[in-house]
Amino acid sequence: MSATPEELKERIETGIPGAVAEVTGDGHHFNAVVSAAAFNGLTRIAQHRLVYDVFGAEMGDRIHALSIQTKTAEPEEAR
Amino acid sequence: MSDQTANPLRDAIQEAIDENPVILFMKGNPEAPACGFSARTVAILQSLGARYAAVDILPDPRIRQELSAISDWPTIPQLFVDGELIGGCDIVSEMYQSGELAQTLGLQADAAEAETPQPAGMESAPLSIENRL
Numbered sequence: 001m002s003a004t005p006e007e008l009k010e011r012i013e014t015g016i017p018g019a020v021a022e023v024t025g026d027g028h029h030f031n032a033v034v035s036a037a038a039f040n041g042l043t044r045i046a047q048h049r050l051v052y053d054v055f056g057a058e059m060g061d062r063i064h065a066l067s068i069q070t071k072t073a074e075p076e077e078a079r
Numbered sequence: 080m081s082d083q084t085a086n087p088l089r090d091a092i093q094e095a096i097d098e099n100p101v102i103l104f105m106k107g108n109p110e111a112p113a114c115g116f117s118a119r120t121v122a123i124l125q126s127l128g129a130r131y132a133a134v135d136i137l138p139d140p141r142i143r144q145e146l147s148a149i150s151d152w153p154t155i156p157q158l159f160v161d162g163e164l165i166g167g168c169d170i171v172s173e174m175y176q177s178g179e180l181a182q183t184l185g186l187q188a189d190a191a192e193a194e195t196p197q198p199a200g201m202e203s204a205p206l207s208i209e210n211r212l
Contacts (some may be wrong), residue, residue, distance in 0.1 A: 044166060044170050044173070044174075045152075045164060045165075045166055045170065048166065048167075048169070048170065049151065049152070052152070052153050052154075059153035059154060060153055060154055060155075065116065065154070066154075067168070067169050068169050069169060069173070
């Protein structure tokens with residue numbers, strides 16, 4: 001069963017509290033743009049790991065390739 | 080191996096990471112990348128004139144398995160600088176565009192003149208390290 005962009009979006013948003021994800025893809029190669037306050041203060045490596053961790057062993061297997069772009073999101077009260 | 084807990088492949092990978100200031104684990108080799116993400120990463124390093132060692136992870140699936148166990152990073156390519164994981168294709172691309180990558184690689188300083196040490200003790204390991212001088 002191949003993955004869908006909708007499934008990935010939902011799992012990222014569920015797996016990383018407060019995250020907003022935009023996912024595109026063809027069932028094998030996906031592109032995800034993820035914003036989350038949880039990324040604040042983390043290195044890019046750590047931010048991407050949070051996204052990879054949502055999918056665990058499916059990375060590179062069922063999800064053949066996932067390009068990730070992460071963005072930090074300032075909490076509203078900080079603005 | 081007399082020591083049942085020894086993991087010579089993992090040790091060889093760790094040693095390669097430690098001994099090469101800039102090392103790229105990729106699919107294929109720099110002349111013939113076997114994956115678009117590896118190809119893009121190679122192209123970026125070449126456009127910066129970076130000197131790097133490259134390891135093809137394809138010949139043995141255990142290389143990728145052990146590498147990911149060391150780096151806690153699931154995908155290929157993986158770029159290491161001074162023993163630290165910098166990232167895969169996405170992060171390398173972002174850092175390239177922002178100018179951070181050249182800085183991380185020390186290409187704005189005289190560091191480019193430093194000699195890349197030859198990897199030692201790798202002869203018996205199932206890894207082929209290639210210095211890109």
